[in-house]
Amino acid sequence: MASWLFFGFVVLLLGWSTAKCSSVPDGVVHMECHDRYFVIAVDSSFTGGEPHFDAVDETGIYPITPRYAAKCGYTMVPLSDHVELRASYFSCHTDNQDDTLFTFNFNMIVTHEEKEVAYELNSTCSPSLSWSPREVTCELNYMEVSVRSEVSCPSGTMKDDWNALKTAYSSTTSDWQVMFHRAEEQLQPMSLSEARKQDYVFEVTGGRLVFRTPYGQRNSVLTEVNDVPVEMVHATLFSRQSWVVLMVDMVAACSKFNGSSDDAGHVVWKTPEALYASLDTTQLNIGLGGERVSQPVATERGYVLEMHNGIIQISIPTSSEGGRRKSFVRDNLYEFYTFDFYLEQILEDEDRVETRLWSHRMLTTPLLPLPLPVVAENQTDPEKRAFSVYLGDLPEDVELMAVQINGHELTMPTSNTSTYTITRVVHPNSTHGYSLKVPFNDPVVIYEFSKEDAVYRCELGLNFTLIVLPEKKSFYHFETIVTFLTDISPPVFDAFCSDSGISFKLDHQPLDYLWEISVGSDPLTSDLAARHGYVMSNDSQSLQLHAPLFTPGYRYKNITLKGFLGTFEILVQNRITSELQSSTVKTCSFNTTGELIVCSTDGRMVVVANLSQAVPSGGIPARTSLRNRNCGPKDADDTMALFSFPLNVCGSSIKIGKGNVTYQNEISYNKKYVDNNDSVVAEAPQRVIVQCTYHLAGLHRLFSAFRFESDTAGAGAIVRTARTDADVQSSTTTTAAVQTTPAAYGPRIPRMLLRAFPPRQNLGHSRVQLNMI
Structure with a gap:
């Protein structure tokens, strides 16, 4: 055939990008x-x-x-x-x-x-x-057909070809033109420049003529073959040279079937068997992801090829190599599969001219539920004293971004200072998961105690934030993890006596965090230890506490001039219910090596005082008394005297301050032992004031009953005042004393409620003096 004219086209020269x-x-x-x-x-x-x-x-x-x-x-x-x-x-x-x-x-x-x-x-x-005489490409966005420049003349001419020849022969121009055919309609020819404006491309190579068109052009024809949509474009190129007409007939036809899926988990694609005339059975080769295989190999891989009613149907398992899985978030997490699929069909017409048809399609399944739904599995072993939660199994394109644990936010990656650990777990089947560990003693854990069952219910409310890559679309998975702790016993302290006080030691057990340790009503903390003068150390192995003698928390009894018993108690409470579970009480014997004063919770003052300066020259402590001269010492030696008496007798006075009440008495030499015939001097160089102060907030029945009750012991003090000739106070010195830090101040008591205690026993004319401060 005649040589072909080169079909060029003008392109717009665009500016070079500014990027390097x-x-x-x-x-x-x-x-x-x-x-x-x-x-x-x-x-x-x-x-x-x-x-x-x-x-x-x-x-x-x-x-x-x-x-x-x-x-x-x-x-x-x-x-x-x-x-x-x-x-x-x-x-x-x-x-x-x-x-x-x-x-x-x-x-x-x-x-x-x-x-x-x-x-x-x-x-x-x-x-x-090698190139076939005619090659047709059905791409995702265009159709392309190329034919060899020199082919043998066809054995027959169709009616449409004669019509095109008639039009071409009647043309008055020798320039190349193109005429499109659409069903029974024959359109008017147009120049190649007009065709280019409509995005049709015609090009001549070294040995082939190429025609390319996007889908959806106005000269394309959409039809159906056995319910399979097909798009076709039929173009005839011609040029009249004197009495000779040069004409090339070009047809591009492609299946527009988008794909579907069946109940067997296959993605399905269909195309007519004979988009182009063919004498023999179509030869097929199938490709996924760029790899082309023959029909027998495709069958071995599980592909199903069927031909019926002139339609080729290819079913591909979603698990086939070359497919791409993708996660998708709608109301939940789903998946779909995409296959970069192409089919090669080789056909021969009656003149044994081969046509090779390449069909490229992106086949996508509908949204499918995950084979294994995302779950959070409770793998907690109570003996390991930590929650262990596994989240999985997640597809490759799903990542964990954050976890809320009972409202506490934990982002990925976790910091080194976090008490929680999150570990990624990779599986051979291209899935992965995350292992979350939270210690039982972490403050974020919610506990509930069942009295009936005597068990702790431990709960983690988990909200996992996951994203699908690469678009970073997020979704959430909620889970509540519960475990029960049984056979729980409160911790037990070892206690030891020493000359300076009482010491306690607790070897830590895994569930110690379920209990609250307190001294009296106050939780044992480092702050409390510092305020009360305790010596405390607490590490991962043990808790050690030394309570020096005379610090708050002691109870004293059997006080004599030689010694006394001191008792210290540590309480263990249920952290949730605050119920007392156990206590460790230690009583030790201590020597009385100096002065002391005890203000008990039941309203009794016990004083051991050095009276060497409080008696006249030649006098002895045994002859001293309180303000009521009938209240003498319980025991005495050459320098010391022991007094023990209720606060509301023996001439005690009461001073009401802002938030506290002070009971005060005085130890002095009893004047009944002094007369003009004795050589004893009437006055001693010092006055000795003894007093106990209680916070009003901790007192009960202070003025409304005979009984005295206080939440805590009072703070005692022995005050010495030097005498002068005018018996006027000149200086004050406080000696060592047993003191208990009072509780917080309470409200001031109205005057109308103040009234003195009636005396418990007949001690002469002793009275209670009430002073308002």
């Missing part, structure tokens, strides 16, 4: 040559989004927009983990040498740190598969 070209990092871009196209695959983690491509040739740089891609033979395929650019060997800006060597040049533009960076990509391909 850089070298592509290793491993992020993969380029491959296939039978009929060249592909660039770019890792999505490198691009941070969808990159942009420019086609480059000696005439300039051409941005590949969606419209330009469909016109010029490029296809952009965004996948879950990478982006593909496919380029036909006959694409617009490819350097074609005799249809055997194809050179591609592209710029890839990505955005890094808000700046566009361009990378040069180029490659050369030489197809190993």
Whole structure:
């Protein structure tokens, strides 16, 4: 046949990108040559989004927009983990040498740190598969047909061909024109320049004529073949040279079936068996992800190929190699599968002219429930004293971002200071999970105590925040994890006596955090120990407490001039119910080595005082008394005297202060032992005041009953006042005394409620003096 005229077209030269070209990092871009196209695959983690491509040739740089891609033979395929650019060997800006060597040049533009960076990509391909007389490509966004320049004349001419010949012969111009056919309608011819404006491309290579059109053009025909949608475009190129007409008939037909799925877990695609005339059974080759295999191999891999009613149906298991799984969030987490599928059909017409049809499709299944739903499994072993929760099994494209534990936010990755640990667990089946561990003694754990069952109910309310990559779409999984702790006994202290006080030691047990340790009504803390003068150390092994003698918390009895008993008690309470569970009480014998004063909770003052300066020269402590001269010492020696008496007798006075009450008495030499005939001096050099102070907030029945009750012991003091000739106080000195830090101050007592205690016993004319401060 006559040689073909080169069909060129004018391209717009666009400006060079301002971004500087850089070298592509290793491993992020993969380029491959296939039978009929060249592909660039770019890792999505490198691009941070969808990159942009420019086609480059000696005439300039051409941005590949969606419209330009469909016109010029490029296809952009965004996948879950990478982006593909496919380029036909006959694409617009490819350097074609005799249809055997194809050179591609592209710029890839990505955005890094808000700046566009361009990378040069180029490659050369030489197809190993020879070209058939007619090749048809049904891509995702365009149809392309190419025919060999020299073919034998057909044995017959169809009616439509004669009509086209008639139109071509009647043409008055020798320029090449194109005429489209649509059903029974024959459209008017148009020039190639007009066709180019409508995004039709005609091109002549070294040995082939190429025609390409996007889908959905107005000259395309949509029809159905046995319920399978088909799009077809029929174009005739012609040129009249004197009495000779040159004419080429080009037809592109593609199945537009989008794919479906069946109940067996297959994705299904259909196409008519004979989109082009064929004498023999169609030869089929199937490809997934760029790998083409023959029909027998496809059958071995589980593909199901069926032909009936002139339709080829191919069913592919969703688990097939080459498919891509993707997670999707709607109201819950689902999955779907995408297959980069192509089918090669080889047909021969009655003239033994071969047609090779390549159909590319992205087949996608509907949203499917996960085979194994996301669950949080309670793997807690109470003996290990920590919650252990496994979240899984998660697909590869799902990541854990954060966990709320009973409202406490924990983000990934966890810090080194966190008491929680989250470990990623990877499985061979391309799934993974997370193991969360929370110690039982962490404050975030919620406890409930059942008195009936004597067990602790421990609860974790978990809200997992998960995201689907790469779009970072989030969803949430809620779970409540409960475990029960049984056979729980309160901790037991060891107690020891020493000369300076009483010591306690507790070896820590795993469940010690379930209990609250207190001294009296106050929880035992480092702050309390500092305020009360205790010596405390608490580490991971043990708790040790030393309560020095005369610090708050002691109870005293059997006090004599020689010694006394001191008792200290540590209480163990249920942390949730505050109920007393156990106590450790230790009583030790101590020597009376100096003065002391005890203000008991039941309203009794016990005093051991040095009276060497409080008796006249020649006097003895045994002859001293309180204000009521009938209240003498219980015991005495040469310098010391022991007094023990109720607060409301023996002439005690009461002073009401702001939030406290003070009971006061005085030890003095009893004047009944002094007369003019004795050599004893009437007055001693010192007055000795003894007093007990209680906080009003801790007192009960202070003025309304005979009985005295206090939550805590009072703070006692022995006050010495030097005498002068005028018997006027000149200085005050406080000696060592037993003191208990009073509780917080209570409200001031109204005057109308104040009245003195009636005396418990007849001690002469003793009275209670009431003073308001």
